[in-house]
Amino acid sequence: MTNSDKIKKLIHDQGIDLVGIADARELILAYPPRPALALMPSAKSVIVMAVAHSLGAACSDNIHLWTRNKMQTSRLLDQVAEKIGRMLEKEGYLSLPVSADKPVEIFKRDPETGKKFPATRVVGQLSLKHAAVSAGMGEIGRSNLLLTEEFGPHQRLGAIITEMELEPDPRKDKKICDDCKKCEKACPSGALQDGQYNVDPCFHFWSLGFERQKPLSLEQWPPYLKMLWEHNKNRDWFVELGQTYITDVDFCIECIKACPKGSRWKKIRPKNMKR
Numbered sequence: 269m270t271n272s273d274k275i276k277k278l279i280h281d282q283g284i285d286l287v288g289i290a291d292a293r294e295l296i297l298a299y300p301p302r303p304a305l306a307l308m309p310s311a312k313s314v315i316v317m318a319v320a321h322s323l324g325a326a327c328s329d330n331i332h333l334w335t336r337n338k339m340q341t342s343r344l345l346d347q348v349a350e351k352i353g354r355m356l357e358k359e360g361y362l363s364l365p366v367s368a369d370k371p372v373e374i375f376k377r378d379p380e381t382g383k384k385f386p387a388t389r390v391v392g393q394l395s396l397k398h399a400a401v402s403a404g405m406g407e408i409g410r411s412n413l414l415l416t417e418e419f420g421p422h423q424r425l426g427a428i429i430t431e432m433e434l435e436p437d438p439r440k441d442k443k444i445c446d447d448c449k450k451c452e453k454a455c456p457s458g459a460l461q462d463g464q465y466n467v468d469p470c471f472h473f474w475s476l477g478f479e480r481q482k483p484l485s486l487e488q489w490p491p492y493l494k495m496l497w498e499h500n501k502n503r504d505w506f507v508e509l510g511q512t513y514i515t516d517v518d519f520c521i522e523c524i525k526a527c528p529k530g531s532r533w534k535k536i537r538p539k540n541m542k543r
Contacts, residue, residue, distance in 0.1 A: 272435040275352070279317060282348045285423065286318035286416060288403025291436045292429060295402045298395035300379045304429050307393060308364050313434040315352070316396065316403040318416065318423040319344055323533050326422060326525055335518050338424060342368040345426030353428050361432040366394050368426035369516070386484055387468045396425035404437035409445035410452065411523040412465040417444055420529030444529055454526035477503075477519035 276287045292304040292311035304311050325337035349365035356363040372390040377383060397414040401407055406416035413421040452460040457479065459470035472478045478499070483489045511517050530537070 270435055271432065275315060275432075275434065278355075279315070279348060279352060282351065283319070283344060284317045284348055285320045286405055286418065288316045288400060288405040288437045289434045290314045290316065290399055290402035290404075294436075296398045298391075298398050300375070300391060302391065302394050304394060304399075307366075308362065308429050308431070310362060310431050311364075311429045313430050313432055313436070314394075314399050314403065315428040315430065315434070316400045316405060317345055317348060317426045317428075318400065318405065318419070319426075320419045320532070321422045321424065321524075323422060323536060326521065327538050331518060331521060332515075334521060335515060338518070339369075339516060341424035342426070345424060349426050349428050353430070356428070356430050356432055359432075361430050363428055363430040363432070366392075366396070366427040366429060368396070368424050385468075387471060387482060389467065390471075394427060394429070396427055399427055400425055402439065404439045407440060407444050409527070409529075410447055410449065410463055411445075411460060411527060413451075413523065413527075415444045415527070415529050417442075418530060418532050420444075420533065421524045421527045422530055422533065448528065450526040450528065451523040454522040456520060456522060460523065474518055474520045 272289055275289075279287045290313070292308075292314045295304055295314065297303060304314050319341040321334070321341060322337045325334040328334060345368040346365065349367070353363040353365040372392055375389045375391060376385060378385060397408060400414050400416075406414050409415040409421065411421060414423070414425065415421055416423060447463070452462075455470075457469040457473035459466045459468075459473070468481055472481045478495065480488075480492050480495045483492045508517070528537075
């Protein structure tokens, strides 16, 4: 059994569903690029881990239940990353656990051009979905989510960057996303259109539940203020803010719910997903 096989078995034994290994020097990068070598110049390998969401939580018409499940998958990934990272360091290999969740870097301006973004952007210390593709775990689908053959878009990711030289997994050559466009049709914010992903309307709806973005011009303010007035009739901003800080509440996972992929979910996936 190789070192890669041993590491994978140890991680699987901790309750992790999928594990892939990528060469730290050859990661596919997102924008703005966050290479593993910038976090650890001596890194040789990136171990990527995935834990499946509860399909029952994703199917529920109460998104708060899914939010709680998301938090628990993140907690499991972080605990395992810490445990395996410490084990690797005891063996003499500098290792760095990368959290499944926060903290994130915050950008108001494009780091390449200096131009101000229409809305603030957040970026992970390492793009876990790109690392997962690099590790042969799946592909980025039309929804801009990682798709795996086993779980489709239903997984949370974490990682460990390490000096240990591990055998990388080959990248997937079999296409998973068949461009059915169900994610585009389900998106309430219009962020998914014609195979393109617009992060700003997605972020506004997902994080705030707003169908409109913050106005970029004077004529957009009246409908925006009207939207806020309508929301204010049914929402308590103070309570919501506290709940978001405590439990990281999301407002939308429609693209996840709409995607039919995931071989392990075929027998139990409801035919009519609630929205």
